[in-house]
Amino acid sequence: MLKKTKTLGYNGNYLGPVVELKKGKTVTIRTVNRLSEATTSHWHGLVVPSSVDGGPHQVVKAGETKVVKFKVKQNESTLWFHPHPMGKTAEQVYKGLAGLLYVKDEKTKETMLPQKYGENDIPLILQDRKVKNRNVLGYADVEKTDGALGDTLLVNGTINPYFNVKYSQLRVRLINGSNARNYVVKLSDGSSFKKIADDGGYISKPKNVKKIELSPGERIEVLVDFSKRKIGETVSFETNGVRVVNFKLKDKQGTNLSALAPKSGYEKPLKTLSTVNQKLTLFGMGKNVEINGKKFDETRIDIKAKQGETEIWEVYNKKDMMGGMTHPFHIHGVQFKVLERNGQKLDNQETGLKDTIAIKPDERVKIQMTFKEKGVFMYHCHILEHEENGMMGQLKVD
Ligand SMILES: [Cu+2]
Structure with a gap:
């Protein structure tokens, strides 16, 4: 028999919405805390003054509302948000509090990268949770000496998902939203895919890789090329033998963009210093x-x-x-x-x-x-x- 479990979420039951931030614009975000305990809203990866960063000092008490306002100054990237209150971060994230922030820049539309959300541009939030023995999201009795480890992989809050691919190029934004687990992600047939962005934005020379490694908090964006595959084929992303998502190729819209690369929107190579501070x-x-x-x-x-x-x-x-x-x-x-x-x-x-x-x-x-x-x-x-x-x-x- 199905058993219901308590979860936490932003504007919903589990996880939160994808929040799109436009570079150059000023954003106002209001956190209404309907939990029975204090929380904070930390914008992981966002370059903003600490007064609006949502760290342990910016507490939103139970029942309170807090408004932050900041200007988005950085380049296109996949960031995320999660609570950061002292002593309660791990439990609140484990129970479902996390969401994505996409920084978008009008000037980088010429990248030609897929950017139709949910069609050829999808996020995969990887989180392991203990769901066996009906211990669903019961944080207190999860083994957590070195961080809470689950027995089941949740992807965007669901188990064993599939995605119907309709475009020849699929952009996938992978986010490790787990409390403690590291992942090595590969395609099930061992073929390569293209890494196009790290945590804070595009890389200037996208690289073909056969695997990516993600530790908690890290994000990587990749392009998976379906142009040479047959309609009807399936291929999966896997981690350590566990399926992350099953891609079912239904159509191959769009041209073969296998050579595509971000033309701008990445940080210029730095003049490297040598003194360790x-x-x-x-x-x-x-x-x-x-x-x-x-x-x-x-x-x-x-x-x-x-x-x-x-x-x-x-x-x-x-x-x-x-x-x-x-x-x-x-x-x-x-x-x-x-x-x-x-x-x-x-x-x-x-x-x-x-x-x-x-x-x-x-x-x-x-x-x-x-x-x-x-x-x-x-x-x-x-x-x-x-x-x-x-x-x-x-x-x-x-
Ligand atoms: Cu550590």
């Missing part, structure tokens, strides 16, 4: 997680920076005797370029802007960013339970 060490598992040997303290500013300045941060994931684990490192209010992984330089044109980066045990990454907005911003591990266990610090931009 900050060194951060991520360490620990379970409850014993820390950054630079410290747990989060809301009364302490850990790092100071100046508005308009460009800095390089070196972030190291120090392994422990158990070997350690991957930590997805996220910074609020800024987008960065990844310069190096373990001393290996990355191709500036094959990587886009990012706001979250998976750092494996013993890995050292160098990232470069320019602080465009003022205020106190969080940086933290995006395993939501690690963040709540104190794997978070505060950056103050003056």
Whole structure:
């Protein structure tokens, strides 16, 4: 017998609407909190002043309404929003509070990239949830030493979905909205697809890949080419043998755009600096997680920076005797370029802007960013339970 379960959502039962933001426009968003507890609305990836960023300091109490207003200044990208209140982030996200933000720019229409929402441009929000033994969304009794892990993959809130493909090129925006799980996503027949965007927007040299990796909080946009497939064929995206979505090819509208690439709308290659301004060490598992040997303290500013300045941060994931684990490192209010992984330089044109980066045990990454907005911003591990266990610090931009 079917059993109903309690979920949380924005303007609905589970997850939220896709909110389209236009570059250059000023946006007003009102959060009406009808929960029985405090929440916040954090705009993950949005470059805005911290006063409207929706971090742990911008609490919306139960029954209250909060309005934020900001100007959208960044390029086309797939961002998302979720709660960020102290101690309740993980549970609220787990129960369904998350939604997507698409930044659109009128000037980048010439990209020719598919952009008919739900037709040739679809989001896939990946979230694992424990649904067996009728434990649907019961957060309290889910195993969560290193973050809540489920036994079933939900995609856009549903199990085992399919999509009827009607165009020769399908743009897919993949979002890891899970509390803790990492995904490696491949096509079921092993064929390649084109990566066109990272967290913060287009990459200038789209790349054919056979798999993509997504840690919690990360987004990647890809193009899947159906032009050489036969109508009636099916192919799936899979992760670790589990089907993410089954594509059923019904029609092949549109020309063969396999050579298409974004012509603009990406950040120009940066003049790379060499001085490392900050060194951060991520360490620990379970409850014993820390950054630079410290747990989060809301009364302490850990790092100071100046508005308009460009800095390089070196972030190291120090392994422990158990070997350690991957930590997805996220910074609020800024987008960065990844310069190096373990001393290996990355191709500036094959990587886009990012706001979250998976750092494996013993890995050292160098990232470069320019602080465009003022205020106190969080940086933290995006395993939501690690963040709540104190794997978070505060950056103050003056
Ligand atoms: Cu972590």
